[in-house]
Amino acid sequence: MRVRGGKCARGVVRMMLGCAVGAALLLPGGGMAADLRSGAAVAATTGASPGMTREAGMSMVTFNLHHDREDWPERRKTILAELQRLQPDAIALQEVIQKRNVRNQAEWLANRLGYSYLFVSTDPAGAGKRYGNALLTRRPVLARGQHLLQPLGDYRTVGHLRIEVDGRPINVYATHLNERSDELGIQTRRAQVEDLLRFISSTSAGAPVVIAGDFNAMVDAGDLSELRSHYGDSYGSVHVNNDLSGVSTLNRHYFKAPSRIDHIFFQQDELLAREAKILFDQPDAGGRWASDHYGVWTRLQFAPDTAAEQRQGAAAGH
Known part of the structure; x- marks a missing residue:
């Protein structure tokens, strides 16, 4: 959504700009193991549910919750x-x-899904109000981290979990970029993308990468071009033969023009996008919408190891 993110007092945030973003990784029951990482308390947890995908790979959702507006107790x-x-x-x-x-x-x-979660905010732990991004997972957590994106004055964050899926590690990142539609917004998002890619490069440890969030930009926008040069658009890859001009992740009940600005990007040399769909695009029985955004769901599969297949084929030929 095109609203101001990180609604914390500027005086407090300026004190934090030289530090890491405050984050917490917790079990559904609320337990947390403190771990000081660049001045932020991060909790570690593992635990997984049985695999649910039909092929080796993972499924992911991205969704802008619209914080607590529009009757959150019912929307949830x-x-x-x-x-x-x-x-x-x-x-x-x-x-x-x-x-x-x-x-x-x-x-x-x-708590209700039985997932662990990572919450990342520029608001300090213990503040009366905290606002930010989160990652939830039902898979074992191998590594986690967080980062305050450049330019620091925009108070934008990225959260990171490396999870184990079918015995293999996958990095998942969650972010929310600047909302402005003018030239300043374009420049800011471009800088945020560049910093995001640096953070991914320094934390992914060679494992496949998936990046999800509200990018406040269409997938072919110039400010996302550097990201697109490295990662594929899962929804666009699945629906490549369809006209996507009318597809929107901004709720058309609130926004007149269709705009697909919520994305799940994936590392194309390691993963394949098999399915993708829009979520929460219909109101409930009482006419209430889940958010002013729709969600995106995608199913990714591990790319075949062609070198291994070639070796196996050669061995079988003998």
């Missing part, structure tokens, strides 16, 4: 029911909020 029922049905391996959430009388939204969902 629809969101939870769909996520329980899908059982994605990982979930990226944007506009996650916690404040007085509103439990952290990622924590609430993780």
Whole structure:
């Protein structure tokens, strides 16, 4: 959504700009093992549910929660029911909020799904209100991290989990880029993409990469070109033969023009996009929408190891 992110007091944030983003990785029951990482308390956890995908790979959802607007206690029922049905391996959430009388939204969902979660915010731990991004997973967590994206004054973050899927590691990243539609917004998003790619390069450890979030830009926008040069658009890859001009992830009930700005990008030499669809694009029985955004779901498969297949074929020929 094109709204101001990281709504914390500027004075507090300026004190934090030289530090890492505050984050927490927690079990659904609320337990947390403290681990000081660049000044941020990060909790570690593992634990997985049985595999749900039909082929070796993973499924993922990205969704902008629209924080606690529009009757969150009712909206969350629809969101939870769909996520329980899908059982994605990982979930990226944007506009996650916690404040007085509103439990952290990622924590609430993780608790009911039986997932662990990572919440990343520029608001310091212990603040009365915290706002940010989150990653949820039902898979074992191998590594985690967080980063405050350049330019620092825009208060944008990226969260990172390396998870184990079918015995193999996959990196998942969640972010939410600048919302402005003018030239300053374009320049800011371009700088954020460049910093995001640097962070991925320094943390992915050679494992496949998936990047999800609200990018506030169409997939073919110039400010995302550097990202697209490295990673594929899962929805576009699956629906490559379709006219996507009318596809939107901004809720058409709130926004007049279609705009697909929520994406799940994947490393094309390591993964294949097999399925992708839009979520939460219909209101509930009472006419209530899950958010002012729709969600995106995709299923990714590990790319075949062609070198190994060639070796096996040669061995079989003898």
